[in-house]
Amino acid sequence: MSGISDTMSGMLAAEAVTRTYTTPAGDVHALRGVSHAFMPGRVTAVMGPSGSGKSTLLNLLAGFDRPSSGRVVFDGVSLGDLPERELAGLRLRRFGFVFQSSNLISVLPARKNVAFPMGLAGLSLRERTDRAQALLERFGVDHRADAVPNRLSGGERQRVALARALANDPDVVFADEPTGNLDRSSGREVVNALREVAADGRTVIVVTHDGAVADAADVTLRIVDGEIDDAADASETALHEPVAST
Amino acid sequence: MIWSLALHSLRHRPLRTTLTAAGIAIAVGSMVVFLSLGEGLRQAFADELSGVGAEIQISSGPFEASGFGSVPELPLSTIDDIKRVGEPLGVIDVIPLVLYLRGGFTPDSSFAFQGLPADIDIAGVYPGYEIVAGRGITPEDANRNVAVVGVQAAERSNLEIGDPLRLSPDATFEIIGLADATGGLLSNGILVPLESLQVAIDSPDRVSFLVVDIDDPSRADEVADALGEAFPELGVQTAGDVLAVIERGIRITDVVRLGISAIALIVGAIAVANTVLMSVFERTREFGVVRAVGARPRFLFGVVLAESVLLSIVGGLVGVLLGFAGAWIVNIVSADLIGLDVAAITMRLILFSLAVALAMGLLSGLAPSARAARIQIAHAVSQGN
Ligand SMILES: Nc1ncnc2c1ncn2[C@@H]1O[C@H](COP(=O)(O)OP(=O)(O)OP(=O)(O)O)[C@@H](O)[C@H]1O
Ligand SMILES: [Mg+2]
Numbered sequence: 001m002s003g004i005s006d007t008m009s010g011m012l013a014a015e016a017v018t019r020t021y022t023t024p025a026g027d028v029h030a031l032r033g034v035s036h037a038f039m040p041g042r043v044t045a046v047m048g049p050s051g052s053g054k055s056t057l058l059n060l061l062a063g064f065d066r067p068s069s070g071r072v073v074f075d076g077v078s079l080g081d082l083p084e085r086e087l088a089g090l091r092l093r094r095f096g097f098v099f100q101s102s103n104l105i106s107v108l109p110a111r112k113n114v115a116f117p118m119g120l121a122g123l124s125l126r127e128r129t130d131r132a133q134a135l136l137e138r139f140g141v142d143h144r145a146d147a148v149p150n151r152l153s154g155g156e157r158q159r160v161a162l163a164r165a166l167a168n169d170p171d172v173v174f175a176d177e178p179t180g181n182l183d184r185s186s187g188r189e190v191v192n193a194l195r196e197v198a199a200d201g202r203t204v205i206v207v208t209h210d211g212a213v214a215d216a217a218d219v220t221l222r223i224v225d226g227e228i229d230d231a232a233d234a235s236e237t238a239l240h241e242p243v244a245s246t
Numbered sequence: 247m248i249w250s251l252a253l254h255s256l257r258h259r260p261l262r263t264t265l266t267a268a269g270i271a272i273a274v275g276s277m278v279v280f281l282s283l284g285e286g287l288r289q290a291f292a293d294e295l296s297g298v299g300a301e302i303q304i305s306s307g308p309f310e311a312s313g314f315g316s317v318p319e320l321p322l323s324t325i326d327d328i329k330r331v332g333e334p335l336g337v338i339d340v341i342p343l344v345l346y347l348r349g350g351f352t353p354d355s356s357f358a359f360q361g362l363p364a365d366i367d368i369a370g371v372y373p374g375y376e377i378v379a380g381r382g383i384t385p386e387d388a389n390r391n392v393a394v395v396g397v398q399a400a401e402r403s404n405l406e407i408g409d410p411l412r413l414s415p416d417a418t419f420e421i422i423g424l425a426d427a428t429g430g431l432l433s434n435g436i437l438v439p440l441e442s443l444q445v446a447i448d449s450p451d452r453v454s455f456l457v458v459d460i461d462d463p464s465r466a467d468e469v470a471d472a473l474g475e476a477f478p479e480l481g482v483q484t485a486g487d488v489l490a491v492i493e494r495g496i497r498i499t500d501v502v503r504l505g506i507s508a509i510a511l512i513v514g515a516i517a518v519a520n521t522v523l524m525s526v527f528e529r530t531r532e533f534g535v536v537r538a539v540g541a542r543p544r545f546l547f548g549v550v551l552a553e554s555v556l557l558s559i560v561g562g563l564v565g566v567l568l569g570f571a572g573a574w575i576v577n578i579v580s581a582d583l584i585g586l587d588v589a590a591i592t593m594r595l596i597l598f599s600l601a602v603a604l605a606m607g608l609l610s611g612l613a614p615s616a617r618a619a620r621i622q623i624a625h626a627v628s629q630g631n
Contacts (some may be wrong), residue, residue: 055628064538064624085542092540099627102533107251107258117539119247164539243444 010171010203013037030056032226045206045217053226054207063087065159090128096165098175110160111145133184135163155186172203179210191216252552261480263574266521272560277507278569288588291492301466302458303482309532317361322343331476335469336461344443350399356402358435361443364388372427380407393419397426417446435532446549519610526614534626543619550618554611562603
């Protein structure tokens with residue numbers, strides 16, 4: 001895995017971001033002005049009650065959705081200014097994703113799931129297979145490389161998903177409740193893996209209800225009612241030093 | 247990538263894939279059978295007419311209007327007029343022919359009687375004419391009720407030499423021989439002396455057709471035009487004209503058969519579109535993930551379109567095989583009933599069917615593909631959590 005030398009590459013920031021959903025029942029103000037800079041080399045946990053707007057924030061940061069006002073800036077570029085084609089390229093080469101569960105392509109075996117984004121990026125079959133194998137080994141699931149997702153345990157699935165998130169060596173890894181369906185020990189494995197990913201110098205953003213995940217994070221961001229809860233501000237937890245990039 | 251993902255998806259649900267492909271196969275297969283009937287008829291008529299030696303034939307009116315089996319209307323005296331006008335044009339001979347169809351309730355009790363002068367060389371009218379058993383008609387038979395039966399007609403109706411053949415309550419012909427010739431026209435018919443047939447159907451001095459023999463077959467069109475001008479009240483056709491009329495008739499049945507096939511194809515296409523669309527809805531979340539990891543909308547469009555194209559290519563190939571089987575069965579039945587292979591599967595029919603299957607796949611895949619391309623990632627990945 002190539003290291004990321006430029007510390008500031010991969011910085012993602014929300015600037016006064018709001019998101020209002022228009023529904024037949026009226027407007028839902030899911031985010032009411034969130035500003036925060038997510039730093040490379042650190043795991044940032046986004047916490048908060050259900051319905052507070054965590055997933056909405058993640059969707060905006062990842063470019064799945066566009067803010068009603070405010071900006072999401074990645075490496076100095078506002079995502080809102082990019083056409084869908086370039087957003088897809090960004091997600092392919094600079095972002096990686098892990099979702100709560102069943103976020104693998106069900107018809108493809110584990111190795112092909114990991115190799116899939118590499119194929120989209122135009123890597124040769126050989127490179128794809130070798131790299132995918134190496135990533136599966138890294139997360140300890142290489143022995144399951146030929147199994148389709150529904151033959152994998154929940155923990156194995158999330159580790160394969162993590163391997164896939166790193167397929168094209170991204171700068172930012174997003175995870176929405178990656179431990180939501182896992183028991184404690186599987187959850188811990190996934191958290192440790194996320195910490196390792198941050199240790200590569202990547203920006204890791206984890207939406208979670210899981211206290212154990214928050215404890216392992218470098219930064220915790222609390223969202224309440226679509227706003228950052230200042231009482232538990234995004235101060236660095238003293239537990240972990242930010243991981244220096246190589 | 248697109249094809250590989252499409253293939254994996256189809257293989258992942260073998261039962262659904264098989265059933266959908268089977269639906270296409272049946273639609274395409276029935277189309278192949280329907281259309282093979284037209285191809286078979288074309289071939290049959292081309293074969294039959296290539297077995298007729300005459301380049302020009304004359305009837306009492308336009309060919310289309312002079313139904314087979316209606317009363318002979320052409321006065322025998324016309325022969326001399328045509329000979330006189332035709333001599334300078336290269337007409338060698340003019341042979342009268344009476345055609346009489348005795349209808350029956352079943353194919354094996356229907357007979358096509360052809361009356362030709364007893365003193366002519368039959369091989370001049372039917373190339374390859376040969377007596378297979380018994381004897382042929384000789385000049386002495388001119389006013390006798392004797393018949394030479396084509397081998398296929400004999401086999402179909404179980405006729406043997408010596409058997410009586412009833413044409414009407416008053417006229418019975420005795421079978422004296424069996425004959426065969428190139429093409430099926432003679433082989434499916436019954437040859438009798440012209441004079442006795444005229445008496446039997448009570449139509450002396452009238453014939454159905456005049457068969458004109460010319461010295462240079464390549465000038466048939468020219469001679470036919472000249473004769474047509476000299477005798478505007480007569481219908482003058484070359485073998486090519488006859489084929490063209492038959493071709494037009496088959497075309498009309500083509501339209502009907504295409505129409506019936508189209509219904510099967512449309513039903514099939516809707517079924518495919520429905521299945522593929524359902525499978526898109528089922529995979530909304532998964533497709534959202536595919537988009538999240540960096541695929542563009544057109545990638546998903548391609549995957550879904552590739553799935554329906556693969557389905558229809560496989561269905562189309564199996565459908566053509568089904569069509570072969572169907573045409574084979576049709577021919578077993580038709581050979582037994584009327585001594586003709588009415589279904590034929592030609593290369594152009596195969597290519598046409600595969601093209602139709604492919605078009606069906608493309609068309610029925612469009613709506614589901616467009617649906618897949620429109621999936622919103624944020625909405626899709628939040629489903630089913
Ligand atoms: N597509 C949508 N249309 C309308 N309202 C929406 C939509 N998505 C989310 N919301 C609403 O916006 C608010 C924030 O939702 P969001 O999913 O971001 O919450 P969350 O913090 O992720 O909750 P959870 O912890 O339950 O996942 C909620 O009130 C939700 O009902
Ligand atoms: Mg959520």
